[in-house]
Every structure is written in structure tokens, then in C-alpha cells.
Amino acid sequence: MVSVRATRLPFFVYGTLRTGEVNHDLFLRGRTRAEEPARLIDAVLYDGPGYPYVVEARGGVVRGEIVTALPEAYGELLAALDRLEEYVPGDPRNLYERVEREVIRDADGTAVRAWVYVAAPSVAARLRDRGELIESGDWSAG
Template structure:
């Protein structure tokens, strides 16, 4: 027997098997418990074909006169991604010298990353994103989404290009990789941001790009 009554249970009643008797179905997390009849004495059936986000629906979907237990599953896009895109603002952007490093993507969008300023430092051929909470417009760039199957290797490749080693302290690096908000509602992305040491150098000796756009300044 199944102990029904968990606060998160969804309970449906209908003649799911067409035998003329009501059947009790309970969804708990990703499992459906189906009771064969309400009179007792029959064994329970456990069905594990659902997802926690499924909506259970009752109706005579096949026209046989008996209710059928149906599921409505939201599209994958309705779930927030656990693999954020990368926000590229310099040489990784389309048409720039490092764009070939980006590799295969599943989606690309232009956008901005607030809370950042963009600087050039004499002697370096690439820009530096420097944290500035007062910068509401932020900096311009592109968001690149990568396939789930290659996501880890794609991020590792970009880390190497940016000379970022997550195992090393910030003091030994040019950038840190930070997850930051973007101009797309609900979308955050990895951004390579100047470490405190290099941010200080950029502010003291660098040139700020007023537009925040490496390609249009």
C-alpha cells in the first residue's frame, strides 16, 4: 500500500483502466501511484514515467468512454538553464581575431552586461572589463550558448584562451570568470572580468571606452 497524503501530492480520480470503477492516482515528485479501484483489496501499481514539473490531466483522450490519465510536460526551454552562456566583449566577438576559439554554438545573441566598464591598456591588444556597480549601461558584447555535450570542454578552451585557471588565486591572473547579469531578463552569463590588480592598472593607466563597446568607440 502507498501512504497517500504528502503535502506535495497531486490527486486525480477517474476510471483510468476502463473497468467501470474509479481509480485513484497520486503524483508524488516524479512517480505516479495508481490504486486499482477505491474498494480496496487490489494491489497498487507504481508508474515512474513522470517528471516533477509534469501536470496531470484527466479526460477521455482516446474516445473509448473511459477516462485516461494524461501528462502535460513543459518544453525544455521553460526550465532555467544550468549551463550559462559566455558573454564575449573583446577579441572573441564575431569578426575579431579570437572568434575562431569560440567554436560551435547553439545560440548567439547581442547584449550588454551591466555593472562593468571597458578599458584599453597600452601594450595590450585586447580590452579589459572592470567592475563598476554604478555603470547601469555596462558593456556591449555577444552571448554564446554551447551544446550540453561539449559544455565543459568549451568553457575550458575559453579559460585557456583568456589565461584563466580556476585553480589559481586571482592575484596570479589577468581575469576571473564571474557569472553576471545581462541585458536579457533572467539570463546570466560567464564574463571574464579584470582581477583587482589589473582593474587598478586599467583605472590608473588605461583608457576607458565611453560606449562600452570594443567595436564602436
């Protein structure tokens, strides 16, 4: 059995939750202990309707931030981010899936396990077929 503490991973954010973006202050202000530049390896970024999608793909790199929640705010933040991403565990209608992945801190190159919201399989297939790839892997760079 997995303990609750073991699942308290930081979050890797790459779109509207990044510092300076529209949802950062709405969801993260007062709930985080640290926010650090980081990158997700073997993933690419696609433009969406006002927000991006991560799609797993060998050789790609997505730029974002590792967000570490305050311990006392973790449960509330996890629930708020799941609602924002319209993620319900096991729901086939999800646009995103919350998955555990390794991300790399830019400051020191260390690997960290984090929650990442990636495009659900049906969305990822559609994006691969006809989506607009963000070549830089950095949604904030425009």
C-alpha cells in the same frame, strides 16, 4: 552541493570572441547554439594590448554577445576559454577572473546569468588608475 548542470552558464563575450573578431571562429565555430547581442550593466571597458578588459563600475554599460554553447561542447569550450583568458581558479597571477553576472539580451530585455571574464583585482586597480577607458563600452565599435 552545486550540480554540474547548474554551472553550465552561457558566456558574455565583449572582445576578440565577438562575431567578426579574431578569436571568434578559432574558439566558437561549431561549438555554439546561439550568439545574441547583449549588454553587461555596471561595468566599463578598458583597452588592453590587443584585447579589452571589463572592470566592474556602477553606471557603466559594456556591449557584447551572449554565447550559448552546444551541450556536447560545453566542457571543451569552457576549458578552451579559460586557457585563452589564462584563467586558473584561485591563481593570484590571473589577468582575468571568470565570474557569474547578469547580462541583458538586447532583443527582448531579459536578464540572463552568464560567465564573464572580468579584470582581476590588481589589473582592475591599475586600469582605473591609468588605463584607457573605451567610452562607448563597445570594443568592436573602435
